[in-house]
Amino acid sequence: MTELGIAMIGHAFMGAAHSQAWRVAPRFFDLPLRPVMSVLCGRDAERTAAAAERLGWAEAVTDWKSVLDRDDVHVVDICTPGDTHAEIAIAALDAGKHVLCEKPMANSVAEAVAMAEAAERAARHGVRAMVGFSYRRVPALGLARDLVAQGRLGRIHHVRAQYLQDWIVDPAAPLSWRLDKEKAGSGALGDIGAHIVDATQFVLGDTISEVMGTLVTFVPERPLAASHSGLSGTASEETGPVTVDDAALFLARFAGGALGSFEATRFANGRKNALRIEINGSKGSLAFDFEDMNVLQFFDGTEDSAVAGFRRIMVTEPEHPYVGAWWPAGHGLGYEHAFTHQAVDLVRAVAAGTDPTPTFADGLRVQRVLAAVEASSETRTWQQV
Structure with missing residues (x-):
């Protein structure tokens, strides 16, 4: 086999990002298999056909089950709301198709368990499954993981992580599927x-073992949107309930002994996409902010204190993760490149017959953390993961 046929389910925000990745990956990276954008699936025939034309897909269909019997489809890429992930992923894996599933992997631990079990069954027959945690593929976070693995930070003491956005600060912003628990599973948390x-688990090579947290919904009612297909829509005078959290805060303990604090909110006015991570260890520290995504801050605590300080590393050198396939040093990458790196890693894993990461088992582990935070918010107690 020299080609890898892709069927993508869904074509909104994530569908556009994944389409860009499949188009670009074979043009910048030397891949063992050539991804072919075979078919796009959506609910509305006219809109799906228009999206296929715009995004570069060869064909458009409205029945996702129809792609499972096609010989020209080897990978099913799931870019739909969370309430559909389990059904599509399990069916695709059982049909012998490799699966890339957007995050969060599922809307519940039970769904995630069923998906992980399906992936385990499929792996026995050489079929692979991957969760789309694209930020793992940002070169600066890849470098951060390398530095931690090399012991440059020593023993890890503290982890601080924030994801700050502001796209629903306005109470008049319309109700979308992302604010509906049945479709999205949770709000800012998931x-x-x-x-x-x-x-954080990726960078540390460690897992969260215990959490204590709280969830808050600041705006409990919103105008209904004329369309629930994305982050925005035309608002009507009628309102509906917001059934998910607007903000989530929790403390965490890692299995290796580190303490963590986490904050996720879509109400941080002025913050557009501030995914921030700071790690403090016995020998040094790291700091990253996605709003300056080509930079990693590194403090080497073993240096002479007279000259020691945070070092601003431009993560654009060819020896940095993924960067060698792109532009000359100093020419930064953007949001879309992480999705390309994700596609590259999946294609290479499929060709090599190895499990791509993060696996569905990794996705299940994240789902257990989210569930533990929800349980902690309800009970006001520490929860084991």
Whole structure:
């Protein structure tokens, strides 16, 4: 096999990002298999056909189950709301298709367990599954992981993680599917909190073992949107309930002994996409902010105190993770590049017959953290993960 046929389910925000990745990956990276954008699936025939034309897909269909029997489809890429992930992913894996599933992997631990079990069954037959935690593929966070793994920070003491956005600060912003628990599973906790849970566990090479947290909904009612297909829509005079959290805060203990504090909110006025991580260890510290995504701050505590200080590393050198395939040093990457790196890693893993990361088992681990935070908010107690 020289080609890898892709069927993508969903074509809104994440669908556009994934489409960009599939188009670009084989043009900048030397891949063992060539991704082919075979078919796009959506609910509305006219809108799906228009999206396929715009995004570069060869064909458009409205029945996602129809792609499971196609010989020209090898990978099913799931970019739909969370309430559909489990059904699509399990069916695709059982049909022998590799799966890339957007985060959070599921809307509940029970769904995530079923998905992880399906992935384990499929792996016995060489079928692979991957969760789309794209921020793992930001070169600066890849470098951060390398520095931690090399022992440059020593024993890890503290982890601080924030994901700050402001796109629903306005109470007149319309109700979308992301504010509906049945479709989204949770609000800021699952939508963006899941990212900082995965990213910190990835950078540390460690897992969260215990949490204590609280969830808050600041605006309990919002105008109904004429369309629930994305982050915005035309508001009507009728309102509906917001059934998810607007903000989530929690403390965490890691299995290796580090303490963590996490904050995820879509009400941080002025913050557009501030995914921030700071790690303090016995020998040094790291700090990252996605709003300055090509930079990693590094403090080497072993240096002479007279000259020691945080070092601003431009993560654009060819030896940095992924960067060598792109531009000359100093020419930064953007949001979309992480999705390209994700596609590259999946293609290479499929060709090599190895499990891509993060696996569905990793996605389940994140789901257990999210569930523990929800339980802690309800009981006001520490919860084991």
